[in-house]
Amino acid sequence: MASRDLRALFSTNDRTLGAAEAFTNRQAQWGFVVTALTEHVRHVNSPAFAADDLEAARDNVVVFHGIGGIGKSTLSRKFEASLVDPGQRPAQWGAPVWGGARILPVRIDLARSANPDFEKVVLSVRLALAGIGRPLPAFDLALRRYWEHQHPGDPLEDFLNRGGLAARFGKALPQQMQSALADVAQALLLPGTVGSAIGQVTGALVGALRERRQTVRALSGCARLADLLESEPDLDSLSYYPHLLAWELARLPAAKKVTPVILLDAFEEIGDRTHRDFERLLQRLVWLMPNAFFVITGRSRLQWADEALQGQLDFTGPSAWPGLLVHDIPRARTEPSARSRERQMLIGDFSFEDCDDYLARRLSVNGRPLISDAIRRVIGQRSHGLPLYLDLSVMRFLEIRRSGNTPQPADFDHDFPALIARTLSDLTAPERHVLRSASLFSSFDVALATRAAGVPQEAPALRLVERPFVRETPFGLWPFHLHALIRATIRGADDQTDDRWSPADWQQAAVRALAALGEQWRSGSDRDRLLLVGCLRQGLAIARDYRLDLGWLVEAAWTYIGDSVWEPLDLAASPEAEGVTATAADVLVELLSALARRQHENRARTVERLVAVADTGLLPAELHEVAIYYRAKAQRDLGHTEGSRQGMQLVAAGGGRLAANARRGLAHLSRLAGDFPTALEAAEHLGWEGRHHRVVGDVRWVQGDMALAAEAFGAARAEGEEHGKSGEAAMSQAMRAFTLAFTTDPTTDDEIDLGEHLLSRVDLRAATLDVRIAALLRDAGTDTGVEDRAQVLAEEISTSGLLFVQAKLELARAFHYAIRDDQVGAASSISRLRELTREGYYAYYVDIAHFMADLPLDDPSRARWLDEQQTVRQRWRSMVIDRRALLASRAATGTP
Template sequence: MTEFDDLFDPQYAAVDLFTNRVPENRVFADAVLMHLERVLDGVAILGDPVRRNVVSFYGIGGIGKTMLSQRLEDWLRGELTGSTDWGDRPVFDQSVHTARIDFHGSKVVSAIDILLVLRAALAGEGRTFPAFDVGLAAWWALARPGEPLPVIAKAGGLDVRAQIAATLTDALGGALDDTLRDVVSDAGGRLGIGPFSVRMGVRIVDAVRQRRLRGRLLRECDPLVAITERARRDPSQDIASSLAGLLSWDFEHLLPGERPLVVAFADAAEYIQDADRVQEALFNRIVYLTPAILWVVTSQRSLDWTSPATDGVLPKTGPGTWPGLCSPPRAEPSQHLVGDLSDADVMRYLSRASGTGGTPVLSDEVMNRILRGAHGLPLYLDLSLSIARAHGGKRLDSRQFGGPLPALVTRVFADLPEEERKLARTASLLPRFDPALVARAAGLLEGDARRLCARALVRRDEHPRFPYRLHDAVRTALADEAPSNRGAWTAPDRLARAQDLLDALRQRHDGVLNDIDHRLDLLQLAAGLCAEHGIEAPWLRKALFELPGMSRTAERLPPPDDRTWMGQLSRFFEAWRGRTTRERIDYLEDLVTTPLPHDVARAARLFLAYAHRTAGDADRALPILQALLAAEPDSSLLRYQLGRTLHTLGRYDELDVLLRESPPADPTEVERLRSDLAFERGQLTVAMAGAAARAEYLHAAGRHRVATENQSAALWRAALAGRATVAECDAMIAKADRSGAWLIMRTSLAAKAICLVGDEPAVSAILAEAASIIRARSGFPGWREWSAELLHALRLDDRHRIAAVREQWDARQPTCTPNYRLVDQLFRHAGYPPSYPPLPDDAEPANVDGRWHAIISRIIERT
């Protein structure tokens, strides 16, 4: 048995020696003092286009940048333990606040997560950030309806989430009704702030635009108006990153004595310095929009934000914007290459470790070979001592030392117990992991994985679900190790284990179907494995499609890449990144003309057809669905979608042939299609039953998003039949509100208005809310709103109101669809001539008109 547990005794870690070197600390201390002076002088502000708020430390993997970053933060906070040559930190009159952003293992930047960390760092008793909090609430409600804000930790026990809730209640005041005010009120509630919703987001945007906020300064914040309006149309991460400017706006309106010194540490930025720069652009914008925050960036590569190559790629570039990032720098703070340890430091470290703490005596030859091989790299020294300690007190052969770093890594791995060696190689395939995941994939015990996680080769951070990761230099060495090394994997070995990891991720995913955040974390790791190893995983595609919010899913996927299946699937999801329905149609139309894997091409065409149908262009959806069905004649889904489209277009003969000769395999699909036909003919009992049966089936199958669409259709038809209640409508509105289902919300609001026909205040309020939702999506009123308003106007015999709706109808001249046939029937009831011809396959069209006349009469005559 070896003494491997003692191999990384902290007393003799080379990283400690490195962080005791003074130059990096002096650079940081000078940067802090210069930054603080600029903040106090009032020049570190949004209005000054020059930014001097970045100090960068860069260097090769294994040099100790992460430890340096952590030690600098501890030193600034006055919490650095152990002996150090740095001395005490300066004494500041201001409170000192820090934030930490760890990019390890992150191929995707979450701008909103960074901003929540900064908001927590800035928080303090009595220190409010109303513009940011209102902007955050609007964005969050529109981008993540149904989700509460996460717990926002703050040292000292301050409840930042409750502080945000109090700020919202105070700022919005009368802009929210009682229901929505309950959401943001923290009075008596343990959670402090509940799930936001689309309606709340729309009302916040309206209140901001109409300047109905409390507080003169807040009402005068023009950027808040612009950002919330953009969030209304496009609640993407791009817009979220702009919220950083609101945080700075609030900071600049604090009294000078209330402004803390804020330093943000961004570690492992190389993970977001990808080729297309999309992720780095979000970080670039946040740093630019927070001039009063000093950013300490550690990375394997320097920041090239002054290079002409970044013009038009990153939001803010050029030497005039970032003088400290020029080479050579034109101002301080600036960038600094993290150098190697000096020969004297290396020998001092080895001499101190020799013969103590489980390390055998190191001969001069061993120390000299380590010195020549290390080139001053701290990780190399730690690994060398691990090899020495593994000998268990035996005489050391100097020839075992001095090899290249990759060889050193594999040598250390060879001395690990076999189980831990397998686990470590499994973990090396992931940017981050937890013990249970790698144990399941490797077919080993979780206890073995936990012992591995205690090794110094494994680092721990604050990720809530996957808190462990192998050192980057170790992952790189394992990926490149020679097959001749003991236990080394070949490319097929790595591929097989990646498949095992995918299986483990799938099993865990299937067990947490009601936890969207957990599913996203799992699917993000799975997508990364597929991208890295060229794997195709149909279950992953299906799982990604089932998640609510395609745009949020798109934010968590690897970058688009034509070379892999996953990269092509990411290209498909790009259609939901900051695009309206029309823009999405344009993107997908271009995408389907490019070479794509079969399943991705099929999905792109299918969702293009859906988008056309949603936009009211079912005639453009029809040929796409026909072509897809011709290629897959056995697809029940495609037959059903084709039937829905034929019905929408009024092509009843073709629909009849489809239902007779090749109906969908699922009986509820046929039932739904027949119920749609019954709806047009005013046979509401059959119309309700078919939609309800389809909804029940889909809910049982776990397809909740599509089930809710069918449920809302059943509710709409029930309202027309006088068999829906206001409570049922409110429940559906709330459900759609939490999930961000805009069209379902509009349908449910219209159904509620029909339930309340004749109640002028109630119906006017409902229609006003629907109008706000329509504005939020840059849309237009349609059959839902026109049906509700016409029924209400007919009940009140308000001819002026009927004429106003008719003007909208004439201006739009909507294509004939089943629901627009209903609007036409309402106009005919009001005395207008028909706009559409009778149903072509109905032998007695008068019976259809008679049924609808009776339905409309019952609604407008009921008490």
């Protein structure tokens, strides 16, 4: 323990400072894989190699581990693509030489989102080997027996088709398995009817193998085949079947020889270091296939060479996995040592589990960790995986103990000024100045950092971005960002360096940083949405944290609102927010967040948030009206029409930027009440700012005049595209698709597809629901599960508080029932529409449902139709009759 104390007390910056270099150059990783794979190919082709040797050490695996989001999955995919097709290999990656060996890669995603299980892993490996073009009878018989026992009544071919494996690998496996079964049955002279029963074939085969009959001499070389065929066909047995694959691969003729390269990605998601059931099965796969090569990527290193895992895994210790032994945990290498033939490479920082492992090993008493679990957890979370922070925490632990106190977890919720000193120690004064300025940004480029620092040259920033604590995302809006811990510490720690900044220095830097963001936004394209959102997020955070005036953020907020795209703008809490009075920036963040989140929250919650925003009185008047207007819109969606009307009138009377929108809102309220002439007349005076074409379309479709409505929505979409308003274009196209879906127009499918395409670029919940209802209308009258789909959609809509969309969906149901002449269904739909429109708004939907079903209207709404009611009735009834005729024609000709 004394030497461990000395290492902790006398450690230097150089010992760990370079441990967390950002992973930006992947050429070294490719070279690492190529070298290891070349050695593997040479080894398995040597006369001394035996695929069925279960005792020899394994050197058939390499591991890349690092923090999430650093590119491990991308690297895994690039490895696979480069091995499949040399043309996809990056130019800087050298061409490998395999000595004539045929490489067969297969990548398996173990992420939870891919729903992995061990069966799929085994099947993926076998399906990849189907490309050899011949059965692998020993394995195929065992797999067939397992499948029929575990999945009775579910043919393997159906499972492969259902899970997408057949589409990825082809459909040769079931045929190859059947061929293997038939060949063995023939060799055993079994009758055809018996030969199709896997249980009888395997029973006869086991007997023949035990008796060493000549008829099965081709399989008799697999010494463990009979044992596996006699074992219970469960998941545990399946995990040993890869041994049969290894044996089959070893006896392939020279012309068919292959070296499988199996890439297992997201390895951390199969469990944790306590629950290793899945890991145990995968380790067996690796161990039992020594002639296959495995590339594993995950957040943590593999611990298989750790003898302490005996009992949790089957094969452990350095003698089993010499390449996986980590010789020096405190020094996290980014490149393995050639001397030690290490097979693990760290990409970036430690994972949380590696932080814990590091701290547990660093200080120990009698082989047990000195630092408690709770303290290790706090340190690991605060470190962001930076090894230097772990070292400083270890020294703090020892200092607290040396003072006679017992370290507690709260002692390590701590920023280290020494971290700043060590980070800045080899920087020049200009570089240190730029570093502090850059810490104001979550990401930056050289120009932004230079402008925020207020220095005349970019040279200090150019030197700074070459430092290992500056990470690079080449395709990001701003390519550079500081390591999270470095950034937090520089901004929050009690900096004791000689050139430390005063509060006034930070305030001045914040003013410069906010101005620099505004300059970048103004110099960009008007339609550069990515730049707008990035500048808003960073600018709002700086203005909030340093209590600055909004300045250019007001205009940027208007641009954000005007596009109706609604990317999330949620910001992390201010480090000093507790107990501090809210600023205008705080309120603007809440306003924009409420507008974006309303696409995912109940409209009642939106109203509540916007009321709170308006009540603060901290926003300038022009942004205050934004809260009033969108509160009125949400109230309309909820059916609170009187409150909505008052809000719209207030905004319209103010004559501000949203006055035209508010006038459109009042026109919508007239339409909701059934006063169509007033709504149409208002539309004539709205112009583009009031989205006049869309208002016309909204009035026309309820008249049953789908041609004019579709024309109006098409014009609205064109205007939106002309003005660069992707949200307006998407909303208008959604309603055009909805309108045409009532008709027999052959372009309806294309209109729905276009609506989905435009909506994929924005976040508009109501419009997205409109397109989904359009898909129901297109299929109305058919046996394509319309009612079930409508029920699912109704449940989704009910959580949103979008009353008007619920009524649209019910109208679509009424259309479906009318086409099918389902009087009971029509009556139930009308009843639901009455309930939804009981406040008097959208009450004319009940009239339309009667028109479609050709039912008498005893209690008509107060709607003022643009034409005679009989004309409107005839239009809606004609659409039902036309759809019936179309479906009858399709049925007669067999057209789907």
